[in-house]
Amino acid sequence: MVTSNRWWRLSGTVAALAVFGLPLVALGMDAIRSLMVNPSLVHLAIPSGRTLVLLVRSCALAGATAVLCLVAGTAASLALPPASGRMGWLRTALFVPMVIPPYVHALAWMRAAEWLRRVVAVAGIRLPAFQGFGAALWVQTMVYLPLATGVALAAWSMIDPQLVDAALMRGSQDRALWRVVLPLGGPVLLSGSLLVFVLCMGDLSIPSLFSVNTYALELYARFSATGRISDVTLLAVPHVLVCLAALAPAIRSISAAVSAPSTREGIMHSVWRPSRWTRGLCVGAACLLSLDVAGLCVSLMSGLHGATWVAVVDAAPSAWVSVRLALFACALSMILAIVVGPLISNRSPLGQSLCALILIPLALPGPVAGTGALLANGIVHGAWTAQVAPALLMAFRFAPFACLMTGARLARADVDAMEAGRVFERRRGDWVLRVWLPMLLPVLTAALLLVALLVVGEVGGTLMVMPPGQQPLSITIYNYLHYGASGTVSALCLTLFGAVLLLTIPGFLSWRRAWRSA
């Protein structure tokens, strides 16, 4: 394998240290320097009083979202039509909300709730305002439900249908569900909900829009108020530890599931189907998933009447900045996935160390990652120019997904097929170009799609590093949201949605083609 090549090992290690290690070292050094000057700052890293309340609230919100997504996502996945059937397009359509950033969902649901309040007010019923913990929980669940459903589908595709058929020889449909299907898919399902937990912990847009003070929001507020990076780093320690504790067990099985080299539908190919009662619940969950799509479409379209179209036209450069940033970040992520992915696919001490290193950026909240990028730029004397720094920050935050997915794919790859490429190679480089890379193509494309989506919607870190006059669309929308310009926001959201589709449709089509041939 390529990991036996020392140049590959060296370049992979150097790339990982430069992109993932440097911002972490910068944050660590800055925090240590501050602690040496003022040792009492250590209290920031130990949650107590207000920060403890915030941490507990963040964990409660993220935990409740993760549980709801686990239950509803699992149920919805069992009711979706098969991808290869006549209704396969419906299944794809239900995953469209995945490409829409959380704050756009929030806007749609706020508007839907307002409409509902007006409708029921006619009948003399006064609904409470759509604010607070419950509203944030509902919207976060809706945001991450497609992801949880997708993970559940991946879990089902990994189950050998013969195992389920064997269970049916000896028991009912429900018994097969509880005793075989769920236990076999359990690790991936649980990992999916842990991933949702981590994403919720790091999101500050929904809590801020629904007036729920969370730990991630506190980190951003602290930086805005004091400008002291070391304070934010120390304050982020409990957050990072909680997220790492959730990520570490989750990431391997998630990566393995999404990179499974299979177009099979696993248990959907067995004769097993949910019983009538279970099916009712599953259909209910699938309706919930559809509700989000319908809510988004209706709410955004109906909000257009108040749009300031001049603002939308003015936002065209921002859309271009978003697309350019996503393309840069994808290019960097691809290079990192190709050089670092193989190293983390084997269980050598180097592979395990790199795996641990790249998990940390995933656990960092956006604002802290952004400040890390700023400090790292200082270490290399501003070598990360204003144009490059945002793309490097995005690679720092999201390329770990690409590396982990590539690593997981390689760990599960048909080693014989890879090595046959070396045995029969007649022209130098043929093995890498004609066997190794094509076999990785489906997972690389999927990983880059994911990176593009995350980059386009990212707010927390981008706020810190974007140079003046280089505002991406996500920041423009976020700013308008806080000014209350809802019509313009709707129009901009649709523009963002268009930009995302422009970026992802070619990628999605090539991914599907590559996946089918793999």
Add this chain to the structure above:
Amino acid sequence: MIECTRLAFSFGGRTILSNLELTVSDGERIVVMGRSGAGKTTLLRLLAGLVAPSEGSIRVGGELASVARRIRMAPSRRDIGFVFQAGALWPHMTVAQNVLYGLADLPRPEARRRMTEALDACKVAELALRLPQQLSGGEQRRVGLARAIAPHPRHLLMDEPLTNLDSDLRSELLQLVCEIVRSHDTALVYVTHDEAEARAVGGRQMRLENGRLVAEGSA
């Protein structure tokens, strides 16, 4: 000719092969048997240059190919064909592309002629445009064999190539392998744990025991 001298291989603190001596002369047939985990596949991977030995050396055609912890001759330079246990066909290439891959150093017309000849010999010529996942298990094995013999290698390594096939197909493929090896005067190292299969291949019968090769019946 392939010569292994004092060959040893350890992995994860476990010794798999130790002090192994083996010479494969041109045109010779050797069958290697042994229980699961005895190191049969590892031996083939060492000969092919896919892993480096922990100790000892391997010479291919008189040239030093592998020494302790170092591969000096790349697998593609050893003039070896390898038939993997599960086929190991590349899923993104058609049958024809799988076979043509190993013929890239030949002029295109010659490469196509060799491909057709190999597919014909293995009776899969009509499947040339199919993808591996569109083939049955037996067809995949035939394509794997065609890919290995198409470059006319001096040595052919086969790693339990007939596992999980029904008995009719096994004897048919076995006959095919013997014919091909005879017609090209190729040296064959055939790994199996099936004694009937070993007898059918013929040649020198060896058994891997405690990391060493012993002649069958002499242990």
